[in-house]
Amino acid sequence: MGAVQTIARPRAAADDSATLPLDTILTADCIAAMKALPAASVDMIFADPPYNLQLGGELFRPDGTHVDAVTDDWDKFDSLKHYDAFTRAWLAEAHRTLKPNGTIWVIGSYHNIFRVGATVQDLGFWILNDIVWRKSNPMPNFRGTRFTNAHETLIWASKGEKAKYTFNYRAMKTLNDELQMRSDWEFPICGGQERLKKDGHKVHPTQKPEALLYRILLACTKPGDVVLDPFFGTGTTGAVAKRLGRHWIGIERERGYVAAATQRIEAALPLDESAVATMQSPRQQPKVAFGTLVENDYLTPGAILTDAKRRYRVTVRADGSLVSECGAVGSIHKLGAALQGAPACNGWTFWHYEADGAGLRPIDALRQTWLLATQP
């Protein structure tokens, strides 16, 4: 195994160029279309297959509005067994069409990614990383029944253990303020102007953000490489590939998606440098929840907090809530406000703890200590 960056590999070989349908969309079933492609002919594959969500009944937000779920036929499978067979079939073709030193990316959620990942390994692919796409603005869990499903998972794999795959290490490090790019990436979900719409409705229920593809193509392909996307949808992969000077091949069955993708890619301009800056710099804001300090034993449940003048006295509980002597409970902010009869309160500066021999210190001091210990 190893990352090769220095060796200039040949572009698509002459015989391939003749047969490869470069920079076009094949309107066809993905497995059939892949079978028609020559073996060992593409440099990278990006695949966003159906997730097999298995959703139940209708879902409403607390304000009574209806949640527009993914109910399309292409996401329905009779059973896990059928889904596995489908997964194995298209991944086998992916393995065949990939060049020896090519890599594959597959995105999914907990509904399908474990089955996809196991099949990837079964077929002899060598997993290089799993990448977590952290959504900065995920849909909440409206019923309060689980943790907010705030991420999706990507698998990056080479064709085999010894393959000399492309990884543009320096580009990734530069992009990440001279720190190694990590396996957790934060992007917003696709919305606003970028989201394709027709008659006011989204064209595709699961359009991926261009920023995600941008980072993937920049990291794992070279200019002129051929990128295959067997689940092309509205063509995010094609649009980004064109912008970055990579060739692309899309496979998509639904004509509506093909039409939208065609128009979109025609409008895409190669190397839009201005967009690069906004899409590349991973932003992260250190935000600390009071509960984090409790979890990490900066404050032990049962600890006593008071305000600076010791008028109010409360006890810290296991979940980071506070309980007053009169039995009122709430977060550091809410209980501080309630006890004072104020509309709001900054709990970080209001509440204090007794530091050993140093008198009262605001709990904000603990937050600063935490940030110093955990931020690079």
Added chain:
Amino acid sequence: MGAVQTIARPRAAADDSATLPLDTILTADCIAAMKALPAASVDMIFADPPYNLQLGGELFRPDGTHVDAVTDDWDKFDSLKHYDAFTRAWLAEAHRTLKPNGTIWVIGSYHNIFRVGATVQDLGFWILNDIVWRKSNPMPNFRGTRFTNAHETLIWASKGEKAKYTFNYRAMKTLNDELQMRSDWEFPICGGQERLKKDGHKVHPTQKPEALLYRILLACTKPGDVVLDPFFGTGTTGAVAKRLGRHWIGIERERGYVAAATQRIEAALPLDESAVATMQSPRQQPKVAFGTLVENDYLTPGAILTDAKRRYRVTVRADGSLVSECGAVGSIHKLGAALQGAPACNGWTFWHYEADGAGLRPIDALRQTWLLATQP
């Protein structure tokens, strides 16, 4: 399916208490020891199984025993096959020993988590979330060949699709500064004083941070619940369970780890009961009928209620039903839903009354006053 917090479930039943080795470490092979436990006897399982293969060519037989130095005889498909058999064997026992409404947590990396996740599904577990542990201080990729592997993945699953699992939604929300807890969690890796060492060397190569177990146990168990850890290692699960007032059972084969865990857990201090308490969901409060408030003159029949924006106006009747100006009649919930044309409505927060000099207040405030006055 759904999160149940209101039903006080029995602790380990009498017959289980007799046979369950509560708060002890079983020095044994995990599959054999689990087979000896009664069916449907534990509330939660936390498992940190071996990560398999690839790293150093480790191999496991289906019974979990280690295969030494045979790398030439085993290709990676054999290795995967045997790891799958081992995974299936211990997960099947986990399924058997779990109570009908219990849940399981499994942690892993990209080397094994896809195989584990697929087997979890194959055995009938119902995945509730996958959780990403983002390491604030991961080990860098020294050779610059991949993305920094900066996270591990946890799977949280119930015993089946319809199970009524425990999820302490309010406690998690409080812990996260009044925002829903997401599926991506950030913790430092285990180090410093927390990391167990002997003769200057770490006792266990993959000791998990207590903060991770703290959040898991707080989220998905109740005080007094029984937590089983079949890969106990140096006993992080036991130490945190003891602190939080949960029972624990550990299974560990290596005597060195057992000794370290025993000493560690003995030193752990349980929090007192009030500190273990967490924020409770309204689901756990006793139900109050709106009519009760009318009967007790918190609201007089004939009183006027409106929504917050005063778009709808209704009159309270003697039996606690409401009547609108257009003559529609119904409960606080039904009429609120009907007037808005919504599928459902929480009348307690939708309807407001005019409080003396204090403007509109939701009728839920009256319910809270009633609860305070009548609950011990």
Added chain:
DNA sequence: CAATCTAATGAATCACGTT
């Protein structure tokens, strides 16, 4: 015109007890 309010929406396996 700037500031502010309102409405819409996103790959979601999203309730429970009683009759």
Added chain:
DNA sequence: TAACGTGATTCATTAGATT
């Protein structure tokens, strides 16, 4: 067991309307 009544439940962002 299916139907029904009660009532618990949301965050970040964008776009458009209003002040």
